[in-house]
Amino acid sequence: MTATENQTMTAIMSGGIATTAVVFFRDAVIGMMPWLIVSLPLILLDLIFGIKAARHRGERVRFSKAFRRTFGKSVEYVAWVCFAATAALAFEAKWVEWVVLGAVIVNELASVVGNYAETKDVEISWAYLWNKLIKIVAGKHGVDEPIDVGEIVKPKPARDEKGRFIKKEGE
Numbered sequence: 001m002t003a004t005e006n007q008t009m010t011a012i013m014s015g016g017i018a019t020t021a022v023v024f025f026r027d028a029v030i031g032m033m034p035w036l037i038v039s040l041p042l043i044l045l046d047l048i049f050g051i052k053a054a055r056h057r058g059e060r061v062r063f064s065k066a067f068r069r070t071f072g073k074s075v076e077y078v079a080w081v082c083f084a085a086t087a088a089l090a091f092e093a094k095w096v097e098w099v100v101l102g103a104v105i106v107n108e109l110a111s112v113v114g115n116y117a118e119t120k121d122v123e124i125s126w127a128y129l130w131n132k133l134i135k136i137v138a139g140k141h142g143v144d145e146p147i148d149v150g151e152i153v154k155p156k157p158a159r160d161e162k163g164r165f166i167k168k169e170g171e
Contacts, residue, residue: 024089025082032081035101039077042108043070049115056119073108080104123156
């Protein structure tokens with residue numbers, strides 16, 4: 001094989017691999033478009049409530065930092081979509097996409113709820129909430145039974161100007 005034939009063969013193989021990768025990612029992103037559509041409002045809500053929470057904490061909100069973090073989060077979502085599509089293909093299991101991207105969406109939703117709760121001076125008991133949700137989803141806990149929201153949402157403990165907890169009388 002001559003040097004020219006070797007270069008031609010390398011170019012053909014490289015082009016074939018690149019074309020296959022581009023087609024795969026194009027098809028993966030088209031198939032994952034519903035996840036991206038769901039994530040867009042969540043990212044915007046996280047931006048809005050993140051700004052409100054920062055202002056509530058007395059922090060100075062800079063547009064450049066907020067934009068940078070929001071843009072970075074958008075890029076992360078695209079990376080998660082690519083990862084989920086690749087993992088689903090590698091394991092030949094469509095459910096992998098749902099698990100990976102479902103976890104990402106739930107995490108973003110938790111961020112939005114956490115920022116909102118901070119603006120209202122309440123804490124969310126995530127462990128208790130997840131426990132209840134798992135019981136409901138698993139069917140171990142009747143949906144008709146009322147959930148005591150008071151155990152999920154609790155007032156934040158008071159803190160002094162240095163961030164230390166203030167003990168209540170009798171503690």
